[in-house]
Amino acid sequence: MFPRFSKRLSSRPKLALPINRNYTLLWLGGTISLVGDVLFTMMLILWVGTLLQNQSAAPLAISGVVLASALPALLIGPLAGVFVDRWPKLRTMRLMDALRAVLVCTLLPISGPLPLPLAVRLTIIYLVVAAVSALSQFFTPATKAILKEVVPQEQLTRASALTVGAGVFSWAIGSACAGICYVSLGAGWAIALNAASYACSWVLIGRMRASAAERRASAQSxxxxxxxxxxxxxxxxxxxxxxxxxxxxxxxxxxxxxxxxxxxxxxxxxxxxxxxxxxxxxxxxxxxxxxxxxxxxxxxxxxxxxxxxxxxxxxxxxxxxxxxxxxxxxxxxxxxxxxxxxxxxxxxxxxxxxxxxxxxxxxxxxxxxxxxxxxxxxxxxxxxxxxxxxxxxxxxxxxxxxxxxxxxxxxxxxxxxxxxxxxxxxxxxxxxxxxx
Missing domain, CATH: 1.20.1250.20 (MFS general substrate transporter like domains)
Known part of the structure; x- marks a missing residue:
């Protein structure tokens, strides 16, 4: 499916591409991944709120989800930028996508009827959210840094507008669908959809054509x-x-x-x-x-x-x-x-x-x-x-x-x-x- 889609992109640039083939693949991967992220985040809030329904600790538990997501940005964000500057960007992005997909899937066993104490469920949720957020500290700067290689300088503003617009649209769609997915399908389906979004991003980014400098780059210890x-x-x-x-x-x-x-x-x-x-x-x-x-x-x-x-x-x-x-x-x-x-x-x-x-x-x-x-x-x-x-x-x-x-x-x-x-x-x- 994806190779055929990539060939269509390259054969019909004027009809299909916002800027060029590489940017289109990057943009599609990022948009799909972000929709999954929003759906996942909203679902987690609903899930934690349901687990602690009618309990006074519910607001604090929901705040824990937000805190677990934000702390890695504060603790490792700047350090992650150092490694992003040293590592090959495309390989870094694909590695982070693969690891995030695996981490998200670890929540599937506890989303079902597995008999676990509430404290254990919440601890696992917080740890997974923090780990996924930590990996995102490498992925996000890499997507922004690679724009300089992928997009001509005179089209950087247009590329940024498309990316930001897709982000706003993703938040609107993800937020609107989160409640429906959670009530109709349950937490497991939202988890699976987010993992699938990372997999889609992994495939699409893999179809990008790396520059000569990118191909020569290697991760430096x-x-x-x-x-x-x-x-x-x-x-x-x-x-x-x-x-x-x-x-x-x-x-x-x-x-x-x-x-x-x-x-x-x-x-x-x-x-x-x-x-x-x-x-x-x-x-x-x-x-x-x-x-x-x-x-x-x-x-x-x-x-x-x-x-x-x-x-x-x-x-x-x-x-x-x-x-x-x-x-x-x-x-x-x-x-x-x-x-x-x-x-x-x-x-x-x-x-x-x-x-x-x-x-x-x-x-x-x-x-x-x-x-x-x-x-x-x-x-x-x-x-x-x-x-x-x-x-x-x-x-x-x-x-x-x-x-x-x-x-x-x-x-x-x-x-x-x-x-x-x-x-x-x-x-x-x-x-x-x-x-x-």
Missing amino acids: TSLRRVLTELREGLRFIGGQLQLRTILLTESLYSFGWGIVSVLSLFYITQNIHVPMSLYGLFSTVAAIGGIVGTLLADRTAAKVEATSVYARASLFAGVIVVVSTVPNQAIIALLGFTLIGIVAQQAEVLVGPLVLLATPEQMVGRVFSTLGTATTLSSLLATFLGGYVSSTLLQGVVVHLPTGELNATNLLYIGAGVLIFVGGLHASRQFRKRQ
Whole structure:
């Protein structure tokens, strides 16, 4: 099936290929794998919630899934970037796909009626999630690093737009199907589907034609001291490169601000603007719809205006929209605001990859992307914790009266998040002007 599909791609490039054969295979593999990941993650949350149904520890157990996924990004993310820079990219990606497929399948025995204590089931789930996430710290930077070999420089923005757009679409599809799959088919089928998605990615990436440099590359063994030295070199390079330093801070501020918005979205939507719980999904989906529109506009906008200016303006606009749409506490304004935020935020997200690749030599790409991923993950986790804590303690019961209405703790934290995102955009705008 797959060899025949690959021959069709090569024989009909204008009809089938977004950019070229290699990128199409990489894009398809990544998209299929991401749909499986989203389906798997949502299924795990439902599964753990069902295992602890009506128990007070259920929220903590579900948080454990998120924590198990995030910790590897913080603990090994930057170190993984060192190895990504040293190892052949295609072989690294295929190895990670194979290992992830095997790891996910280890959950199949405990998804059935096997008599196991609850604590043992949860421990196995957390360990598998952490291990899969650790392998992803190698896979994701490798996919971004190889873009420089696969895609011509003038088409990097288009490639990034297609990749980000597919990511938004994958989250929408995976989230929508997770509940249906879990209720109708059970946890075992969702586990099998995710393993199958890794297998599909493994096959498609294997059909890519490696460059001469990629074929000559070989995995290099090295000492821990050498790894740490190369990690420091990568961090020093980021610190000394204006464009990378600016993107790192701007993305961290955005992740922190959006983390606050995300963790409090349920309370804002259901309590502040009085939307029924049954319509909560609609408000959560409009940002994704806006994101798809934003990815479609990014390439066209960057072709007319310098990419750094588009990136900075999108961040500025996102911060303004968060503040402006929060204050009135009106459902229609909030719905429009979430849509616009999705559009401008994804425009900025599309441009991050090309801007990083253009500013980074090939031998440093893995370390730069890994460091960026670690910084944004840390910012998002801190925002999730601090947003919930401050809302429940320091600002609990605080009400600010304005002519437009009352602002409670959620409103105030949303305004603070918007200001942080705006400050990130302002910083980017000023720093990029210095470079000109």
